[in-house]
Amino acid sequence: MKQKKLGMFGRIVIAIATGVALGFLFAKCGAAGDVAMRVLKTFNVLFAQLLKFIVPLLILGFVTPAIADAGKGAGKMLVSVMVGAYLSTCAASIFAYFASGSLLPLYVAKGAVASAGEGTVFLPYVDIKLPPVCDVLTALALSFMTGVGIVATGASAFRRAVDEFSEIVRLTIMKVIIPGLPVYIMTMICEMTASGKIGVMAGTMVKVIGTGWSLSVVFLVLLYIAAGAVAGKNPFKCLWNMAPAYLTGFSIASSSAVIPVTLDCCAKNGISKEIRNFTVPLCANVHMVGSAIKMVTSTVAVVIIFGLDVSFAQFLHFAFMFAVAAVAAPGVMCGVLMASVGFLDSILGLTPEQTSIMMAFYMALDGYGPAANVTGDGAIALVADRFWGKREA
Numbered sequence: 001m002k003q004k005k006l007g008m009f010g011r012i013v014i015a016i017a018t019g020v021a022l023g024f025l026f027a028k029c030g031a032a033g034d035v036a037m038r039v040l041k042t043f044n045v046l047f048a049q050l051l052k053f054i055v056p057l058l059i060l061g062f063v064t065p066a067i068a069d070a071g072k073g074a075g076k077m078l079v080s081v082m083v084g085a086y087l088s089t090c091a092a093s094i095f096a097y098f099a100s101g102s103l104l105p106l107y108v109a110k111g112a113v114a115s116a117g118e119g120t121v122f123l124p125y126v127d128i129k130l131p132p133v134c135d136v137l138t139a140l141a142l143s144f145m146t147g148v149g150i151v152a153t154g155a156s157a158f159r160r161a162v163d164e165f166s167e168i169v170r171l172t173i174m175k176v177i178i179p180g181l182p183v184y185i186m187t188m189i190c191e192m193t194a195s196g197k198i199g200v201m202a203g204t205m206v207k208v209i210g211t212g213w214s215l216s217v218v219f220l221v222l223l224y225i226a227a228g229a230v231a232g233k234n235p236f237k238c239l240w241n242m243a244p245a246y247l248t249g250f251s252i253a254s255s256s257a258v259i260p261v262t263l264d265c266c267a268k269n270g271i272s273k274e275i276r277n278f279t280v281p282l283c284a285n286v287h288m289v290g291s292a293i294k295m296v297t298s299t300v301a302v303v304i305i306f307g308l309d310v311s312f313a314q315f316l317h318f319a320f321m322f323a324v325a326a327v328a329a330p331g332v333m334c335g336v337l338m339a340s341v342g343f344l345d346s347i348l349g350l351t352p353e354q355t356s357i358m359m360a361f362y363m364a365l366d367g368y369g370p371a372a373n374v375t376g377d378g379a380i381a382l383v384a385d386r387f388w389g390k391r392e393a
Helices: 006-025 030-072 076-106 136-153 156-195 198-231 235-241 243-252 256-268 274-285 289-305 312-328 335-346 353-362 369-390
Strands: none
Touching: 006 030, 006 076, 006 156, 006 353, 030 136, 030 156, 030 335, 030 353, 076 198, 076 274, 076 289, 076 369, 136 156, 136 335, 156 353, 198 235, 198 289, 198 353, 198 369, 235 243, 235 312, 235 335, 235 369, 243 256, 243 369, 256 274, 256 369, 274 353, 274 369, 289 312, 289 353, 289 369, 312 335, 335 353
């Protein structure tokens, strides 16, 4: 019989439960518990360094070929769809910032982690610095320059080298980073439990998940109302027709894998074949409204419970960069998260501990992000069909 693989959500649940259990155990084991905690802390610190190191390489390896591919079909429709997807993703981030910033303080205590005190501090046995080859903004600028340069010069040999580098980075993400993420989160949960902070974390996670899912649904309704007004179609009927894509995306937590279902749903909405065949695969790689809402809601929750001072200007900067970095996500599990984690440090100033908590919030109930992503793609297709589509289906 074929074995069913445990998904990321299942692994994160197991990691959190294991971290809580080990944290309580080590807290009662005296010196032996301290030794065990320091071993886990060593892994935590080294993996955090590896994350910082890999993020610029991920952007270089994935954004560059994405831009080169887009350039091959350069035209008014391509530009308009990509701009629409970018603005929609930015709008989702801004919507999530204001909505979660208004809702979460009603039931999440500000500075709850800070008020819990430092607790016991565990030092790693080894603290090796692994500086990245460049910062994330430099990697993003270099990716644009290189991608546009490949299109302009037709540098086929260099393009092959970029594709091979992309495959190396993808393999590193899939074989090293993704398997290590649950362990990384487990070590952080274990440390929080041993230092007496886990109560805040557990209570907040359920509230963050519920808030993020609710906001994603509300944003989809607003997005389809806007798209329906432009396309001259009933937004609620169109949204209902996208339900199979939403449910499929929720169950398998992947935007790219749902493309056939999304195409079928778009056909039910009367979108011409040429438009849906062009728009849906493109938006599966660049239109990330659900992921944006998940990311921002999770980050706002971390800002609240740690009592941080992050301005709207910083979040706006983060939203613009996130929407660009989203093109580094296709084909990689947790790709949106991995492509954006560097901005949490460089723009918002989150520490490795705060980033790991945000990751736990983000990856718990992973499916609602991709579900909103693929459903939102249908709204972009509606608008594109209004301006570029032929009347025959």
